[in-house]
Amino acid sequence: MELYDQTIHQLQELLRTRQVSAVELTENVLARIERVEPRINAFITPCRDLALGQAEAADRQLAKGEGGPLCGIPLSIKDVLCTQGVRTTCGSKILESFIPPYDATVIRRLNEQGAVMVGKVSMDEFAMGSTTETCAFGVPKNPWNPDYICGGSSGGSAASVAAGECLASLGSDTGGSVRQPASHCGVVGLKPTYGRVSRFGLLAFASSLDQVGTLTKDVRDAALLLGAIAGHDPRDSTSAKEPVPGFDALLAGNIKGLRLGIPKEYFGEGLEPEVRRAVEEGIDRLRKLGAETVAVSLPHTKYGIAAYYIIAPAEASSNLARYDGVKYGFRNLEADSLVEMYKTSRAQGFGPEVKRRIIIGTYALSSGYYDAYYKKASQVRTLIIRDYQEAFAQCDALVSPVTPSPAWPLGAKTDDPLSVYLSDALTVCTNLAGLPALSVPCGFSATGLPIGLQLQGPHFSEAALLNIAYTLEQDLGLCQQRPGLSS
């Protein structure tokens, strides 16, 4: 097995015992990128020289027995996280040449461990999308079938992990943007509890929903990567002062007696039969592994998309007001008045999906419409949270599909934004309630596209979710499978 095909936990041991050097590993991954990137197109900004320099530094640390658990591990980073000295575009022309003067806290934590960054990967513009087709710098392809979307908005992260162009990746999840591409690309995608991971240096989309998440080849790697980035950060006033357990040590591989809720609304109309079959088989396995299942109801699930597509654009319209051409980013230098400069810089810098959401959000917050839209959606958000509270009184976690269908062909829904929005129906409620959730591979479609199974749990229940996913993963053995990209 090639080094790039292995997992973080496999390589940790080889790096520690100096059977493999960080430089050797990084060169192996960089060579893999060179070979498959023309077909995958996951990277906006590859960082070859930076990566090799970091790998050399990691080797010096490892030689002294120093460095954190991720020392020498090549990672890709969604281009939504600020990296000091490395341009950070958020997938948008408006930030095409933005070079952050500081690191996001999660990046600083990875650097302190001695991790290696092989590049910044593509995403839907400002994380607004479910296909990564709104990225201003090219569209990544699904490694399992390059004619299909890899999902989004963390599409570059999912594609680069699945294609072996990195060992793991950081993404962000506002309405499913880690879990959905993970499901479509056959990797593990974890969205931690709101507040579990610092968002300092994460370019804001919808601040009451955004969370940094991980995309990895297996569940143990997710536990390791979460452990490296989680924890309170004084620079993020929304980060929680919650103790961070040793997530990987808690992977017991035993779920006997756990109660798993099956929310009937997640198996309703619009769910494709092969997704239903794969997830139901996963649930059967979980039962055979000793879990009890209990039918639960989250009656307001069907209102999740409508509430989300008011709340997220409303917050986005406010957050994206900062891109005005004054302090950083694109400016129309021809404009001769301030207002003209704002209007034309934003018009030329933002793509159609971002403009659409700014318009929806501004409209929903505008005088006379605030109560009808924003307040109403925020009340429905309360009802969605109550549904979860009642469900978690009866079970430890919820099991469901991640997406109603497997990945669809590139371009198939470009002209129909509403149908793309509706594809997020099974992931947005998690964010509205601030819950942790993950996607773990549970099967394949008839045409060979991956299908994920979603677990959602109460606030700060990541360790329990990871253990359930780990137990299922060990049983199914799917994490060993890699897309058939001829090398």
Place this chain on the structure above:
Amino acid sequence: MNISSEDIARVAHLARLALRPDEIETMTHEVGRILTYIDTLNELNTEGVIPTSHALAITNAFREDTVVPSLAREEALKNAPRRNEEAFVVPKIIG
């Protein structure tokens, strides 16, 4: 929900977005469809339901008022599209 092209133009001005006439037309159609979908929220009686703006029960996050270094001016100005020695430069505001 019916939304007119005048509504879109008005909101675009509020959002400081210069939209071309064809963009306004497309947007009127698409945003209208999306808002019609969003109107399904009106099926729910939410009278007396307290709106949620934040999913976790974190209130004020206080810290000691200690002075720490902030971004140096030169660093802060580095990405400016137009600048002078000490400030961001924008088109003339007062005539």
